[in-house]
Amino acid sequence: MSLPESELRARLISGEEAALAELYDSFGPIVYRQALRVTGDWAAAEDVTQEVFVYVWAHPSRFDPDRGDFRTWLGMIAHRRGVDWVRRAVAQNRREAASADPETVVGPAELAITSLAHALIRRAVDALPAEQRTAVRLAYFEGHTYRHVATALGIPEGTAKSRLRTGLAALRRRLATEGMP
């Protein structure tokens, strides 16, 4: 392993603040993009990025320079934490779908079942027109009901319904072209 990485590891172990700043400046964007790929969510990707660097600062001796470089190690942790986030998000969607009135809950939370599917869906959602995108995000990924979506966006319930319907239809078309049922 290259000397600078073992050196950086030693500086992190000894608690040198500047070493953490260097680590973030070198790998922050890479970690963030990896987290974004897995979660498909900007805010979640930032949370995951923070978790990754706080973890590395707390446990730098767990980095084994003989087994890989920082980039690989950080990417692995980012991936794992990202998957954890997706699992939590899916579980929460399910819980909220299960506890809410089935008539008023928007859409199948099952849409978001696997992390791969999740990422594809996120990408498709990102491609929607802004109005639909916001409504769909609130409904599917934050588990809000029609009513909540309407209140949150300050629009009539009927409008919220139609935006979601249109957004969902567009999503289906797009996902079908990406090979998802």
Added chain:
Amino acid sequence: MTDPNPSRGLRSAILTAALDARPPGYPDPEALPPQAAPYGREVRKLDALLREVTAAQWGTPVVSGMTAHQLVDHLAEHDSWLAGSLRLDPPKTQASTPDRTYLAWREQAFALLRHAVFTPLAGRVDLAGLSMAVGNAYLNRAFETWIHADDIRLAIGRPTDPPPAAHLRVLADLHIRSLPAALRLSGRDRPGHGARIRLTGLVREEWFISLSRDTAADAARPSVTITADALEFCYLAANRRTLEAVPHTVTGDDGVAADLLAAMTFFSDE
């Protein structure tokens, strides 16, 4: 995905969160060798405690006529014996304000820990005239740091916070292994006699020690067996309990037991 970069604020948010999780200069505790691990933990605990001590509490009488401020200064002075032996260039602890005393203690304690991470704890050091293995000196620092932290906690109305069982075990072990030296140095050498010490509670273990350096005693026939709770035993060793206050049982030779119990606090000066 239209935004491939994290927001600008993330960097400083991360640095702040990280330094909350582990203060700068405090080494990764997982990198500490076993003999320095208890010190690492007790230093972290005392650091967290001292950060919350109020101006009024620094002046609170704690133990042996010392205020919290004076006690931390006293602890830093004892730490400086080890730091000096290891040539760590101890910071000047002659400090006027509680803040400066606290920071001087902290800087020196963190430096001792960083030393333990990167340098094998081999050889011996001289601590105020007592020669001991470097690893034992680190355990000794852990013991005193814990006891003084508890002194301060009690003085400001907080519950005590003893080390976890695994650390308590090595601290008790160090103390028990040093009893023959305590007997010798206090003129209570008992050639041919041995003692069994049986701890209960958090640490359930038995030790056999010869009560004289010169003659090995028969481990199968200890002259005396002393049984006590591990945590109370440590408080007794630290002179934070009187013998009367510590539930214990003695079987065997009462004279030998009395000498042994009298030697218990030989190494605790405050």
